[in-house]
Amino acid sequence: MKFDEPAGTNPIDQLKVVGRPADRIDGPLKTTGTAPYAHDRHDVVQNQAYGYVVGAAIAKGRIASMNLEAARAAPGVLAIVTADSAGRLDQGERNTARLLGGPEIQHYHQAVALVVAETFEQARDAAHRLKIRYAPAKGRFDLEAARDTATIPEKTGSGDPAETAVGDFEGAFRDSPVQLDQTYRTAYESHSMMEPHASVAAWDADGQLTLWTSNQMIAWTAQDMAKTLRIPRDKVRVMSPYIGGGFGGKLFLRADVLLAALGARAAKRPVKVSLTRALMPNNTTHRPATIQRIRIGAQRDGHITAIAHESWSADLPGGGPETAVLQTRALYAGAHRMTALRLAEHDLPEGNAMRAPGEAPGLAALEIAIDEISEKLGIDPVAFRILNDTQVVPDNPAPPDPDKNSDQTAPEARLDAGRPRRFSQRQLVRCLETGAERFGWKRRRSKPGSVRAGHWLVGMGVAAAFRNNLLTKSAARVRLDRRGRVTVETDMTDIGTGSYTILAQTAAEMMGVPLSQVDVRLGDSSFPASCGSGGQWGGNNSTAGVYAACTQLRRLVAARLGFDADASDLAFSDGEVRTASRSAPLMLATRDGPLEAEDAIEYGDLDERFQQSTFGAHFAEVRVDAYTGEVRVQRQLAVCAAGRILNPKTARSQIIGAMTMGVGAALMESLHVDTGVGFFVNHDLAGYEIPVHADIPHQDAIFLDEVDPMSSPMKAKGVAELGICGAAAAVANAVYNATGVRVRHYPLTLDKLVQNGLAIA
């Protein structure tokens, strides 16, 4: 199904099932511990052996020698895989560093061996007997030092340009009566999802490889596995029906699955591999740290006239930048603008996507800057954001009008002269106003440090939320059987987001059956390829794919039952198919056998004709211990405008989960770099702190009523990541409001407060 015109009225608009807060249909499996996660799949294939991954002990250099004898002789050992013995390997399209290192080492804890044994304990014991000598080389591990070597990146991952410029930023900034020029820093962060990367691999006699794994993107993984092993794509089957969290850390083929496949080949039997927690931060990907310079020039009446956002990050050679400036191209008005991404090379592990890559760290900086310029202007930060709202994309000047000499036209006029690119929906102002009302924003004192409760300093902060809506092809298959049950099959994944449930709701709505009559089967590469889970694109696109398949199935049913499939009053409802003149039970259509249809949603240029984005507002109230600088969040509120909310219950879970991650980014999450040795030191959950329950006392999420006919037939958009975009800055701004100490370097740990003038009394 080609989606190239705005959606009209369609069966989803009935909202009998879609849009309802249905419980997760996979909930009972999860709460009873029976959902089959990768590491638990003892049943899928007999005779599984265990692999233990050995990570490189140096950050850069070479393996000088490997002595495997003692390990080979250890009890239970079946095989040892190293780069020497693995055979010729290619590299996945989406991997920056090789997943099996040696002799060259590209980063700390890069896998250098897999020891396969009868039991996990034997494999681990034997791994400790490997004797590896390294020849370390000098590496580059310090972003601050690498900053001056940064260049304009060739690719940005998102496909957006590395630089944009509109008007004359430097001139307009210079002439602005009120200016802000500050530099902000965000930390390296680790996904720290609950379930570690884990895989079981089995080869059959025909060279068919079957993988049970934990992965967000089934098709990418199958492709990159085939490419890495240099085997045909159709020889690889990937299954990942249940995933204990990913946050972007499981978007790609990783060492667990590749080494399981290599181990199974070497041991000639199925092999199970999971990464230990201590290996994950350095072996897999992370969110890159950033240095961001933001300059804003404003008129005294509060209008932004000039805004610039530059971001520096670093990655291994061949990697990409953290796209922290993207939201600044679209969020606030201002005639003169500039954004730039800069990328340096370093030798820390590879950076990549983590929940709302780009916008999460970008808004963490930008929304402090907005707070700062508001204060300089003496304008309430909610009012300042409303004042600088824009209904057209400000960074996207239309082509010059051919009838005029555009060079002599002021930039504002040029924008007006062309066809400005509008947002499909933009309710930022309503998000801010609704949130301010609900949160009790008017109780906030604009003077920092003016509310005290005992030894606690209390403050409130606000930030805007922004995240683009990404449209991606997504396919599905639906089947109606003789009993009237509907089965949905797609390689879509559910990483805890609620995919099972919203896909079932979509099929139930389309086919006119109750939710309990729908089965959903996910995460299998033998099913039609979906959009997968990432970048908050999963919900809208995968349900639209099921919509497309159900549209085809409805045609088959209509034909079977003698209805005109194009009749305007044809309805599937309450287990019946009917028009004004007649009705028939749905089950009658499958009297002679099940009906099955497959289709995909494919998008035209609606996302080029209209900027499709999601908006929100974050509010936070914190208290800060005046003595110790400990920051504790008291309340958080997010107001979101993100198209139709397919299931308010699962959407709420996504938002408050992301807000929790925002608290982590604001207050504690940071992979500490040993810039001498070259690794992330706190590489386990004792050292890498994420919020615990006691850190999150009260959260609320509000969804504005919105349908977006430009996004898909579902009229939904991505929503999950909106919950983290801006959340950290709201907390940071609340800390400033509480204390009067402005911290521009995340996370806002207490040392940065007590060393920067936090007043006890």
Add this chain to the structure above:
Amino acid sequence: MKSFSYERADSPAAAAAAAARVPGAKFIGGGTNLLDLMKLQIETPAHLIDVNDLGLDEIESTDDGGLRIGAGVRNTDLAADPRVRNDYAVLTRALVSGASGQLRNQATTAGNLLQRTRCPYFYDTNQRCNKRRPGSGCGALAGVSRQHAIVGSSDACIATHPSDMAVALRCLDAKVSTVRSDGTRREIPIEAFHRLPGDTPEREHDLAADELITAVTLPPPVGGTQLYRKVRDRASYAFALVSVAAIVHRDGRAQVALGGVAHKPWRVETAERELARGGDARTTAAALLAGARPTRDNAYKVTLVERTLAAVLAQARESGS
């Protein structure tokens, strides 16, 4: 994990005898720290002697009005004991600020004292660590040291002791009772129990290989306002950046011990004399941290100790001791 043999002892004497018999043996109580370290092969005992069935899980009043805490008493039970809550509140407060409910259910009194540092360079066997591999150097000294010690450290080691309980015990002047395989018993004052790192950070206490902790004894109640203030980046389930255990009396006398700043619970008599003389948080902290050698990463702890001490003293005043 290295292969090991295992036995379950049924009396303190039998446990000590087993330890004397088998070289490389270790006692195991709750196992919350030892098992993790064994999986990483940082601890590689040849033999484990399970000390959970020794009858050491009682809390008894002593003749002089103090309290004798069996070595096997779980942290949860110790924290909840009414005598502890009433008369040694600093101990209950310290215990419940540590670890998680699940860990406290499992962890024992003796095991808590004997837990090892959480320095990440100690835990990562690829890194230099004089405590794990004497002579290999200290990775933390030139590395990431935000959590590390600022006083009593050496060029060989800047690790901290992670226990909250031990800080309260130091404040309370507890004594550690032990027995050896030959039946020798001794009582070690808590201040002498943990060692400073010096040139031998691998030696964290002076217990002999066959020496078993049987109890921790508290002196008779001393009254006062008893507080434990633990400062950390998140609200729960984190090791102290700085902690202050304090018993503050109406007359201005006080006992103060610090956690999170040294290789052992940190208490300085001159600092307490300073307090008794009417000194404030600044002068007292200066006495507590005399000779401090912070790193760039943990220099904030110097300020934080003073501020946390100020918070505790203010709270004690409010409590009207």
